Amino acid sequence: MSAGMGLAALQQAYRDYLLEGRSDSLAEVIVADAFDAEERLRIYRNNFLIGLGEALKANFPVTMRLLGEDFFAQAARAFVLQAPPARPCLFEYGEGFAEFLETLSDLAALPYVAEMARFEFARIGAFHAPVETLLGEAEIARVPPEALADLPMRLAAHVHLLELRYPVEVLWQAHQAAEPDLAALDMAPRPHALLVCRPQRALVAQEIGPDSLAFLAAARQPTTLAQAAEACGSEMDPERLGRVIGLALQHGLLVSG
Amino acid sequence: MLEDSRLPSCSHLPIAAGIGLRAPHHAQFAAERPHVAWIEVHTENFLGGGAALDLLESLRGDYAISLHGVGLSLGSADGLDSAHLDRIAALVRRIAPAAVSDHVSWSVTSGAYFNDLLPIPYDEEALSVMAANVQQFQEALGRAVMVENPSTYLRYRHSDRAEPQFLAELCARTGCGLLLDVNNVFVSAMNHEFDAIGYLEAVAELPVGELHLSGHHLRSIGNRSIRIDDHGSPVSEDVWSLYDRALGLLGPLPTLIEWDSRIPDLDILLAESAKAGAKLALAPPRRATAKAFA
Numbered sequence: 001m002s003a004g005m006g007l008a009a010l011q012q013a014y015r016d017y018l019l020e021g022r023s024d025s026l027a028e029v030i031v032a033d034a035f036d037a038e039e040r041l042r043i044y045r046n047n048f049l050i051g052l053g054e055a056l057k058a059n060f061p062v063t064m065r066l067l068g069e070d071f072f073a074q075a076a077r078a079f080v081l082q083a084p085p086a087r088p089c090l091f092e093y094g095e096g097f098a099e100f101l102e103t104l105s106d107l108a109a110l111p112y113v114a115e116m117a118r119f120e121f122a123r124i125g126a127f128h129a130p131v132e133t134l135l136g137e138a139e140i141a142r143v144p145p146e147a148l149a150d151l152p153m154r155l156a157a158h159v160h161l162l163e164l165r166y167p168v169e170v171l172w173q174a175h176q177a178a179e180p181d182l183a184a185l186d187m188a189p190r191p192h193a194l195l196v197c198r199p200q201r202a203l204v205a206q207e208i209g210p211d212s213l214a215f216l217a218a219a220r221q222p223t224t225l226a227q228a229a230e231a232c233g234s235e236m237d238p239e240r241l242g243r244v245i246g247l248a249l250q251h252g253l254l255v256s257g
Numbered sequence: 258m259l260e261d262s263r264l265p266s267c268s269h270l271p272i273a274a275g276i277g278l279r280a281p282h283h284a285q286f287a288a289e290r291p292h293v294a295w296i297e298v299h300t301e302n303f304l305g306g307g308a309a310l311d312l313l314e315s316l317r318g319d320y321a322i323s324l325h326g327v328g329l330s331l332g333s334a335d336g337l338d339s340a341h342l343d344r345i346a347a348l349v350r351r352i353a354p355a356a357v358s359d360h361v362s363w364s365v366t367s368g369a370y371f372n373d374l375l376p377i378p379y380d381e382e383a384l385s386v387m388a389a390n391v392q393q394f395q396e397a398l399g400r401a402v403m404v405e406n407p408s409t410y411l412r413y414r415h416s417d418r419a420e421p422q423f424l425a426e427l428c429a430r431t432g433c434g435l436l437l438d439v440n441n442v443f444v445s446a447m448n449h450e451f452d453a454i455g456y457l458e459a460v461a462e463l464p465v466g467e468l469h470l471s472g473h474h475l476r477s478i479g480n481r482s483i484r485i486d487d488h489g490s491p492v493s494e495d496v497w498s499l500y501d502r503a504l505g506l507l508g509p510l511p512t513l514i515e516w517d518s519r520i521p522d523l524d525i526l527l528a529e530s531a532k533a534g535a536k537l538a539l540a541p542p543r544r545a546t547a548k549a550f551a
Contacts, residue, residue, distance in 0.1 A: 011366040087328075
């Protein structure tokens with residue numbers, strides 16, 4: 001009978017094995033009988049890699065279709081080993097996957113695939129964001145006009161702002177069909193900003209202009225209406241600012257505080 | 258449906274058959290409210306604020322709900338992730354479920370989550386770690402929880418007691434209950450050549466508040482085979498037989514049909530739960546010799 005291994009050391013040895021394939025110290029404490037320790041451990045490593053690969057597939061379904069199942073599975077496996085989830089909620093898993101895809105050299109033919117992953121991750125982020133009390137027109141109407149400029153506010157958790165080069169949202173929509181008709185799509189670069197949010201029950205993905213992007217991006221940190229308006233530039237006229245604030249109130253993009 | 262006064266305090270589930278509710282059936286539950294006594298969901302899938310949580314809240318009025326965790330990692334030497342525990346506690350306050358459970362296993366170390374129910378050694382150190390973590394879990398929720406026996410594919414040389422003894426000590430130290438997965442008992446018994454019925458006899462006096470049933474498959478490695486718990490097929494005949502024995506020893510208990518991979522049409526899950534329900538209805542009452550639970 002072996003003297004064993006303390007629990008913390010055992011769990012660290014699993015980490016070495018699952019992420020790096022080093023099984024020497026772990027194998028020593030495992031009973032070998034009909035199967036040796038390596039064979040038994042491999043069952044757990046397969047579960048780990050396949051399970052998290054499936055989680056990425058669920059979170060990035062169109063990215064998966066663009067890459068093809070086999071390539072996606074290989075990329076997912078490499079990503080899982082490099083960046084396993086930090087938290088047990090798998091609907092949150094995939095931060096950094098888009099950036100990881102950008103590092104893959106054989107994706108030159110699909111220059112927009114990393115942006116698709118960013119878009120899909122923003123979608124699930126919006127979808128699962130915590131519920132907050134959003135600023136709407138009724139709330140704003142209650143604020144005395146002289147206090148409006150200094151109203152403390154920030155972007156709501158369901159709001160994601162993406163600066164994109166390619167029209168990936170159009171491509172994503174096309175892929176919702178059982179047999180996507182992709183021939184008519186123009187995937188030439190077209191820089192734009194996309195707002196992804198879920199103010200009520202339904203997800204919204206909408207292109208926004210530079211004024212709105214500047215205003216909303218300023219509200220990623222706690223700010224005031226006046227400060228966020230300043231971020232839009234000094235020549236911002238009241239009419240344009242009104243449109244930006246109208247968009248924010250319509251989709252519940254802001255919370256107070 | 259039997260009244261539940263004979264269940265331990267960790268379980269307020271109806272003594273009837275339920276099913277695990279998974280994403281492919283969410284829309285059907287939202288629209289049709291299928292007839293089933295209770296449902297169990299994986300806690301971690303409802304810790305965001307999205308449509309899944311809206312659905313779960315809307316189902317509260319129509320079904321008893323069990324929150325079954327797969328990610329708290331009660332066997333972690335690092336201790337529990339307090340942010341994760343806070344999120345679970347907030348969900349429990351919101352849903353007020355009939356039961357809360359997680360596993361006798363670990364899945365987190367040094368900030369990495371491995372998404373699998375990794376086995377712990379059955380020794381004094383792991384027992385102390387599990388007991389402290391279960392106690393912290395119960396204190397955070399202000400209620401007793403259940404822990405589930407795992408399917409295992411390996412054993413440790415330094416384990417110095419059998420799984421039922423480890424479970425008994427854990428229940429005694431923490432006041433937690435046992436979620437007895439009959440399929441896991443069968444899978445582990447076959448993989449490690451122990452007597453499944455002896456296992457059931459050894460846990461019969463523990464505060465069991467729920468049973469699980471699910472499918473597994475046989476995987477060949479070379480010329481040998483090992484049973485893998487994948488929740489991806491109907492409950493096997495062997496496991497139904499073991500369930501009969503469990504009901505004979507333990508009396509009728511809330512029973513869940515779990516299906517997590519290759520998830521079939523809801524009708525198939527409901528038919529499996531009806532089969533369990535029929536067995537439950539015929540099960541003899543809990544033996545008079547069994548310990549009465551508070």
